Amino acid sequence: MTDPWWISLIKAFLIINLLLLLFAYMTWVERKVLARMQLRYGPNRVGPFGLLQPIADLIKLIRKESFFPASAVDVLYIAAPVFSSFTALAAFSVIPFGPGWHIWKWNVSGEVANLPIALVVIFALSSLGIYGFIVGGWASDSKYALLGSMRTCAQMVSYEVSLTFAVLGVVLMGQSLSLVDIVQKQASTFWFFGPQFVGLVVFFVAGVAETNRPPFDLPEADTELVAGYHTEYSGMRFGLFQMGEYVNMITLSALAVTLFFGGWYGPWAPLGPLWFLLKLFVILFLFLWLRATLPRLRYDQLMRVGWKVLLPAATINAVVTAALVVAL
Amino acid sequence: MAGNILVWIVWVVAALACLGSGIAVITFSNPFYSALSLIGNLASLAVLYLLLSAEFVAAAQVLVYAGAVMVMFLFVIAYLGGRADAPWAGGPSWQALGAVAASAALLVEVIVVIGLKSSGRLSHSARVDFFYGRPYEIGRLFLTDHLLAFEITSIVLLIAAVGGVILGSHSRETQ
Numbered sequence: 001m002t003d004p005w006w007i008s009l010i011k012a013f014l015i016i017n018l019l020l021l022l023f024a025y026m027t028w029v030e031r032k033v034l035a036r037m038q039l040r041y042g043p044n045r046v047g048p049f050g051l052l053q054p055i056a057d058l059i060k061l062i063r064k065e066s067f068f069p070a071s072a073v074d075v076l077y078i079a080a081p082v083f084s085s086f087t088a089l090a091a092f093s094v095i096p097f098g099p100g101w102h103i104w105k106w107n108v109s110g111e112v113a114n115l116p117i118a119l120v121v122i123f124a125l126s127s128l129g130i131y132g133f134i135v136g137g138w139a140s141d142s143k144y145a146l147l148g149s150m151r152t153c154a155q156m157v158s159y160e161v162s163l164t165f166a167v168l169g170v171v172l173m174g175q176s177l178s179l180v181d182i183v184q185k186q187a188s189t190f191w192f193f194g195p196q197f198v199g200l201v202v203f204f205v206a207g208v209a210e211t212n213r214p215p216f217d218l219p220e221a222d223t224e225l226v227a228g229y230h231t232e233y234s235g236m237r238f239g240l241f242q243m244g245e246y247v248n249m250i251t252l253s254a255l256a257v258t259l260f261f262g263g264w265y266g267p268w269a270p271l272g273p274l275w276f277l278l279k280l281f282v283i284l285f286l287f288l289w290l291r292a293t294l295p296r297l298r299y300d301q302l303m304r305v306g307w308k309v310l311l312p313a314a315t316i317n318a319v320v321t322a323a324l325v326v327a328l
Numbered sequence: 329m330a331g332n333i334l335v336w337i338v339w340v341v342a343a344l345a346c347l348g349s350g351i352a353v354i355t356f357s358n359p360f361y362s363a364l365s366l367i368g369n370l371a372s373l374a375v376l377y378l379l380l381s382a383e384f385v386a387a388a389q390v391l392v393y394a395g396a397v398m399v400m401f402l403f404v405i406a407y408l409g410g411r412a413d414a415p416w417a418g419g420p421s422w423q424a425l426g427a428v429a430a431s432a433a434l435l436v437e438v439i440v441v442i443g444l445k446s447s448g449r450l451s452h453s454a455r456v457d458f459f460y461g462r463p464y465e466i467g468r469l470f471l472t473d474h475l476l477a478f479e480i481t482s483i484v485l486l487i488a489a490v491g492g493v494i495l496g497s498h499s500r501e502t503q
Binding site for chain 1: 383384402
């Protein structure tokens with residue numbers, strides 16, 4: 001059932017480019033949606049409906065002079081954004097987006113790598129991704145960047161615990177750590193967002209915090225910290241950090257679709273990846289909606305929500321699910 | 329055969345990275361670099377686990393040690409600011425003695441293992457089948473053969489968590 005290595009390579013190439021395209025147009029969609037919610041037009045000068053705006057942004061970022069503080073630690077300063085965007089992209093490799101196809105004489109599975117421990121791999125990669133932010137902030141040798149990276153660190157460590165606990169219920173019900181197995185289990189029984197509603201809510205809130213999106217964007221609170229850990233970054237290095245953030249957001253949304261909403265299966269019509277994309281867009285829209293609606297939390301509120309609300313809720317949910325799975 | 333050579337190359341690179349980063353941990357004068365080297369050490373260790381077809385252990389190693397534990401190290405070091413000590417200046421003499429004793433014990437262990445292996449008395453290797461290293465198999469072993477060790481570990485971790493809470497609440501009262 002495993003693909004030849006070159007099929008995996010082609011799939012990896014396609015997925016990375018699709019992700020980058022999705023990232024580029026997420027910035028456009030975000031600006032458009034935010035603008036319409038605030039009764040503005042948003043980008044509408046570059047191309048029809050401003051559709052070429054992401055490309056113009058990219059050219060601007062690449063051509064910009066990338067100056068950096070004289071006291072910055074060179075190697076770490078340059079490596080940090082590369083590292084965080086790499087872990088973000090790599091995490092998507094285990095997300096299944098289709099049932100698998102039979103093309104000519106090869107079976108092509110619907111994910112780059114089908115691992116029995118896919119879920120652990122995603123969390124491992126996302127926990128490594130934190131280092132890009134911490135090291136980048138530290139290596140910049142600037143107080144705003146350092147404070148931003150300290151906040152990122154505290155926030156991501158706190159919410160990672162809840163995020164991991166929130167999916168325990170799904171793992172117990174799916175009886176597997178493999179994302180393909182979990183999707184198949186949902187197809188043969190029911191989608192897990194119903195019985196795991198508490199898990200879904202905790203997962204989503206913790207996911208918003210984990211990707212540093214508003215209302216949990218304290219690490220880059222522009223009123224206090226200029227831009228947080230990437231204050232001293234410019235040009236494409238800043239672009240890579242931004243890419244890491246958006247790709248993380250896409251991966252988390254894809255994980256939510258996989259774990260709670262039946263992956264590539266739809267209520268009718270076997271459209272495969274199209275259903276997956278549709279559900280992905282709905283969840284991504286929720287991220288943007290939150291940004292347009294809610295003000296930023298205070299730091300003490302952030303810690304209280306993480307440790308005193310989300311973590312107990314996720315723990316109780318996991319314990320109750322375990323008891324029910326054994327009893328039923 | 330090509331796959332075998334690839335495994336050897338990966339093993340050599342990972343083992344050298346392991347040794348190199350381990351030496352880097354104790355030679356850097358800046359604790360931030362030492363912590364980063366320790367992360368590199370844990371990551372290359374995970375690669376070695378992968379070569380032993382223990383995928384779950386490798387991923388858990390990265391998730392728990394390289395990910396969660398080392399983040400706290402880096403957090404504290406970056407927060408307190410790096411205090412640069414000369415790494416070879418040496419601490420109290422009992423520390424040096426302890427270090428020498430520990431490395432001597434490790435050296436003896438390595439020599440014993442190599443001796444056993446070369447004399448053929450360490451010949452039974454693990455049966456690596458489909459279930460080897462899978463989460464299902466590891467969970468089954470935890471709840472059957474190694475139940476006592478598993479439960480004692482959980483109690484130790486619980487005590488550590490309670491201790492952390494007590495330490496934290498104590499310092500808040502005195503402020």
